[in-house]
Amino acid sequence: MPSLAVIGAGISGLICARTLQDHGLSVKVFEKSRGVGGRMSTRRTDDALHFDHGAQYFTARDALFRGYVKALQHEGVVAAWLGRIIVLQKGVTIDQNESTVRFVAVPGMNSICQHMATDLSIEYQTKVAPPRRLLGRWWLASEDGTELGAYDMVIISAPAPQTAQLLRDVPELAEQADRVEMSGCWAVMLALEESLALPFDAAFIHQSPLSWIARNNSKPNRSPEPETWILHASPEWSETNLERSAEQVAADLLEEFWRSIGTQPRAIKYITAHRWRFALPTSPLESRCLFDTGLQVGACGDWCGGPRVEGAFLSGAAVADRLLGL
Ligand SMILES: Cc1cc2nc3c(=O)[nH]c(=O)nc-3n(C[C@H](O)[C@H](O)[C@H](O)COP(=O)(O)OP(=O)(O)OC[C@H]3O[C@@H](n4cnc5c(N)ncnc54)[C@H](O)[C@@H]3O)c2cc1C
Incomplete structure (x- = not known):
């Protein structure tokens, strides 16, 4: 069974992970913060106050x-x-x-992301360093040096500037992510x-x-x-x-x-x-996702194809389709 690592547990990374796990791939998600949601997070305070401090609402046109x-x-x-x-x-x-x-x-x-994350294997508080390509596989480690395993494929779903850094070993894709402000x-x-x-x-x-x-x-x-x-x-x-x-x-x-x-x-x-x-x-790419078929590496997020929650969802779904060869 091919293995896939997804970096980032916002809506784009999670819909990609969810789709591919449902298609039988062995999927592992890494997230640097303590929970899912990314910019769709909900802040809970010690006094049990709740705030949607990122995305406020979303529209559904597609x-x-x-x-x-x-x-x-x-x-x-x-x-x-x-x-x-x-x-x-x-x-x-x-x-x-x-x-x-x-x-x-x-x-x-963040309830949508929690719903999507049901039965996905997610490692939290793990800030992934740029993946390295060795012997035909992708090797991941956290920024503090902990080895996170080798995978057949990797998808990065962080915001564009962070994705550009994580794609250091794939300059053609990094360059495109780097263009997005x-x-x-x-x-x-x-x-x-x-x-x-x-x-x-x-x-x-x-x-x-x-x-x-x-x-x-x-x-x-x-x-x-x-x-x-x-x-x-x-x-x-x-x-x-x-x-x-x-x-x-x-x-x-x-x-x-x-x-x-x-x-x-x-x-x-x-x-x-x-x-x-x-x-x-401020200047999303026109393509819905980035993907290199030969290297089996890609990227998704609201900066590909169209901004906001809906765009992020469609980008994650698009990169999953590319991996499945659809
Ligand atoms: C203040 C604000 C208001 C908004 N308002 C709206 C709105 O009203 N309507 C709307 O539709 N959209 C809104 N948006 C945009 C919307 O939130 C985003 O478009 C969408 O949530 C992006 O999802 P994503 O999966 O692409 O990225 P993200 O949600 O950013 O997910 C990326 C994840 O990757 C993780 N990550 C990054 N680097 C690493 C690493 N090295 N290792 C591990 N994990 C990593 C991050 O922690 C994050 O969880 C708003 C955003 C903000 C910030």
Whole structure:
């Protein structure tokens, strides 16, 4: 039975691993963090607060992804989010006619990835070093030098700049990954002592350091109390402020939040900020995935073929098809 190593347990790596395991391959997934989800993670605090601090929701336009989302809806892993979403500019509502159908995973954004990961063999807290090609196989080791075994095939599903480094031994593919730029994003997680009782659940924000605010517990199956908010800084503000401390960023974006919603500061129960260094690809590749048939190595992710959750899913599915020779 051919063996496959997948680096990264975000949605693209997991759908690839899932598909190939279901086709009888022996699959091993390596993930540097403590859980699945990548940029679809859900943060749980010591006080049992939950925040979707990465992807906020997703849309499903492609037939393959639509079918998958529908099946997940039946299984109770995905639900439509009927939040009231507006567009704000300098404290004024400039649009409230938002008709897009938005989906979220329940009870947290990482539930889809947890669902996909069922019975996959995943080694967490393992940051993989660039795989080496030796005697016709791929040899993996972690960055701390632990050997992780030899595999017939390897798929890398990390964000483009990290994938470019991991593909050091395959310069033709590394070069393509290296061409993709990704913008950063500061995310603030906020819990309030009392509800703000605003007439909307989320807003795109124009002409501000913030680009998006959302009441996390307006999404289905979230705990109703305390009121929790996610604030995302714009790509421009995030890039300029990327190296500042989380405390300074949280304070600045909180001030901007009150200004954007036109409310005096209120009592805060919890606040922290998270830096996403590689949040969104600004120039995704046209091809759905990278793959070298001779070397049996490939890469996938939202930076191939189309950004966001749907693009990442389709990229992982595409690289699995390439491995299966479809
Ligand atoms: C703040 C923010 C907001 C967003 N909002 C939306 C939204 O509203 N709608 C939407 O559709 N999309 C949104 N996105 C984008 C969406 O989250 C991504 O497109 C999608 O989750 C990418 O999935 P992926 O599998 O390609 O990559 P990732 O989710 O990044 O997965 C890659 C995984 O690889 C792991 N990894 C990296 N290097 C190594 C290594 N050396 N060894 C082991 N593991 C490694 C990482 O830890 C990670 O888990 C948002 C993203 C961010 C950050």
